[in-house]
Amino acid sequence: MSEANANIFKAIDAERRGTTFQEVVSQLREMIHRGELRPGDRLPPERDLAKRLGVSRPTLRAGISSLAAVGVLQPRRGAGTFVVEAEGPPALDSNALRLMASLQRFTPAEMFEARRSLEMAIAALAAERATGEQMAAMSEEITGMFASLDEPEQFLVHDMRFHQTVAAASGNRILTALMNMVATILFEVRSKTVRRARDLKESAEMHRTIYRAIRDRDLEAARNSMRDHLMLAQKAQEQEEETADYADERGLE
Numbered sequence: 278m279s280e281a282n283a284n285i286f287k288a289i290d291a292e293r294r295g296t297t298f299q300e301v302v303s304q305l306r307e308m309i310h311r312g313e314l315r316p317g318d319r320l321p322p323e324r325d326l327a328k329r330l331g332v333s334r335p336t337l338r339a340g341i342s343s344l345a346a347v348g349v350l351q352p353r354r355g356a357g358t359f360v361v362e363a364e365g366p367p368a369l370d371s372n373a374l375r376l377m378a379s380l381q382r383f384t385p386a387e388m389f390e391a392r393r394s395l396e397m398a399i400a401a402l403a404a405e406r407a408t409g410e411q412m413a414a415m416s417e418e419i420t421g422m423f424a425s426l427d428e429p430e431q432f433l434v435h436d437m438r439f440h441q442t443v444a445a446a447s448g449n450r451i452l453t454a455l456m457n458m459v460a461t462i463l464f465e466v467r468s469k470t471v472r473r474a475r476d477l478k479e480s481a482e483m484h485r486t487i488y489r490a491i492r493d494r495d496l497e498a499a500r501n502s503m504r505d506h507l508m509l510a511q512k513a514q515e516q517e518e519e520t521a522d523y524a525d526e527r528g529l530e
Contacts (some may be wrong), residue, residue: 285313301332301340309349309360314502320350341466342434348441348457364365380426388463389511393504395441395456399447400487400503401496406467407446414442415488422481429471437464440482443503463514483509 285308308314320326320341327337341358344350352358403411421435440460445455474480483506490498 278484296330298336298339298343301330302339302343304330305340306349310375314315314360316360316362318360319356320360322357342431344389345434345438348445355493366519385463385466385514386511388459389507392456392459392463393507395452396443396507397500397503399444399449399456400491400499402447402449402452403443404491404494404496404499406448407443407491411442411446412488414494415446415491418442419485419488421482422477426477426481429474429477430468432477433464433468433471436480436484439488443487444446446491467514467517470514473517474513476513481504502520 305314314320321329323334327334330337332340341352343352345352345358348361350358351361418435418439422432422439423495425431425435437460439455441453441500444456447453483502486502487499487506489501
C-alpha cells in the first residue's frame with residue numbers, strides 16, 4: 278500500500294468540467310490506465326483531491342462512489358479510498374463491449390438477457406458457496422438500500438455493490454468478471470435515469486429475497502429470485518427512459 282503522489286492529479290479541463298461526476302470517473306480511470314495510479318494506492322484526502330481536480334466535494338464523492346460500485350476503488354472507513362488490489366476476478370474492460378454494442382446495435386433487452394443468464398447462475402453458486410462474511414456484506418448493502426430510498430443515485434451504488442458481493446460469493450472469477458463487464462454498462466445507463474425511479478422499496482425487498490435464499494442455501498430460490506429481480510429492473514429502466522424521452526420532447530429538463 279502506498280500514498281498516491283498528490284502532484285499527479287491535474288484539474289479537469291475547464292471545457293469538460295461541470296458536466297457531472299462522470300468527468301471525475303473518466304479522469305481517475307485514465308490515470309489508472311496510464312499507471313499513474315496503481316493497485317493499492319491511496320487517494321489524497323477528499324478536500325485536497327477535490328481542490329486539485331477543480332470540482333466540488335459532492336461531485337468528487339459521487340465519482341468515487343461510482344468507481345467503488347464497479348470495483349475500481351475501495352473506500353475504507355477511517356483509512357481513506359484505495360485503488361483496488363489486483364486480486365479476485367480479473368477486471369475486464371467494458372470499453373470493448375461498449376464499442377461492440379454501438380457497432381452491432383445491441384439492444385437493452387439483449388444486454389439484460391445476458392446479465393440475467395449470468396446472474397441466475399451466479400446466485401445459485403453463491404447459495405452453495407457464500408461465506409458468513411460475504412452474507413454479512415450482502416446484508417449491509419441491503420440496509421444501505423433501505424436507508425437511501427429517497428436518494429436514487431446512492432441506492433444504485435448499494436444495488437451494484439450487492440450484486441458484486443453475490444458474484445464474489447459464487448467463487449467463479451470468470452463468471453464474476455463477465456457479470457461485472459455487462460453490469461458496468463447497464464449501471465452507467467441506469468445512473469442517468471435512476472432519479473426518475475418510481476418504487477425503489479420494491480427493488481430493495483427483492484434484493485432481500487435474493488439474500489435470504491442465499492442465506493438459506495436454497496439454490497433454486499436464489500436463481501428464481503434473481504431472475505424475478507432482474508426482470509423488474511429491466512422494466513424499471515425502460516419506464517425511466519420513457520419518462521426521460523417524454524421530458525426531453527417537451528423541454529422539461
